[in-house]
Amino acid sequence: MNGRPAPTSPAEPAAEMAAIPLLQFSEDARFTWANTQAEEWLGLSARHLMKGDFGTQSPVCAHLAEIVEQACDARRTVVALGCVLGPGGPFDLHARWSDETSSVTLSVLPHREPGAKASQAPALGFGRMLAHELKNPLASVRGAAQLIRRESNIDAAAELAQLIIQDVDRITRLANHWSRVGDIRLGERGEVNLNHLAMDAMESIVRADPHARSILKEDFDPSLPPVDGDRDLLLQVVLNLLQNALDAVRDMPDPKIRVETRFDTGPRSRTGANPTPLVLVVRDNGPGIPDALGAGIFTPFVTTKPAGEGLGLAFAARIAALHDGQLDYESEPGRTGFNLRLPVAREETS
Structure with missing residues (x-):
């Protein structure tokens, strides 16, 4: 999207190139960055998402905000599987807490049924x-x-x-x-x-x-x-x-x-x-x-x-x-x- 702001958190080039939506949040669950895939998936630019409370931007954002807040409160990785978030779903959400950066990286992946081959996980990063x-x-x-x-x-x-x-x-x-x-x-x-x-x-x-x-x-x-x-x-x-x-x-x-x-x-x-x-x-x-x-x-x-x-x-x-x-x-x-x-x-x- 045009006019994307520079990331305000330490996003790696590989994360920008990832084939799945990736979003980053501060330790108080405040949105700080999203890759292009995330912007297209949400239909919202990173600049727009930074303007107000992330959870109020859309019903999907409200669901994502709940997962991120859990990860920030517990200071640990939180996983939610099979989430129905609109067309193209369900999705698996992985909110990874990092002690090193005091931040949460949220990955949005296509849902994998239990017992699916582990090796089908996409390669990124x-x-x-x-x-x-x-x-x-x-x-x-x-x-x-x-x-x-x-x-x-x-x-x-x-x-x-x-x-x-x-x-x-x-x-x-x-x-x-x-x-x-x-x-x-x-x-x-x-x-x-x-x-x-x-x-x-x-x-x-x-x-x-x-x-x-x-x-x-x-x-x-x-x-x-x-x-x-x-x-x-x-x-x-x-x-x-x-x-x-x-x-x-x-x-x-x-x-x-x-x-x-x-x-x-x-x-x-x-x-x-x-x-x-x-x-x-x-x-x-x-x-x-x-x-x-x-x-x-x-x-x-x-x-x-x-x-x-x-x-x-x-x-x-x-x-x-x-x-x-x-x-x-x-x-x-x-x-x-x-x-x-x-x-x-x-x-x-x-």
């Missing part, structure tokens, strides 16, 4: 998502560099240097994956052993955080057939799941994380007509996922972390979908498991 994905390999590089500084054995130092080279190469490949403004695409595909993938992810996490070594346990099926996929992207998915689990158990008196692999032919082991029997599970004994989030946990900008970006699981679900797989979870206090489900490599299937 491209620039911030890329930065998020580079944090884990960079932490691994830093950890290996610190070990080299203390290492007196030349052979051990050379081995650590090789790990740094491998991680830097992976960072370069990840950046190349995202070079088209967040257009995630599979790179070189090949047979991937999920057990080896899990071990490499665990070793990377331990290099970045040595205290994780005593927390991580493994339970692998040694007879698991390979997956046909992009190893770099699949490794990043497992790293995200491990990092989330570490964050969840950090304050637990007896933190535990178990990484499992298995062959599963149960009712959840397919996406449509596509079988996904190969399962990698990251299980932790943290507090669990709040019931209010539900499937919204895979939506960009939705997070249970006070200072989180809510992007890691959205990325992971998208990568699972690109591999004709899916990402789902089961959670209760003291027991949460995220399941990465993938198909068998075609050669094995035949």
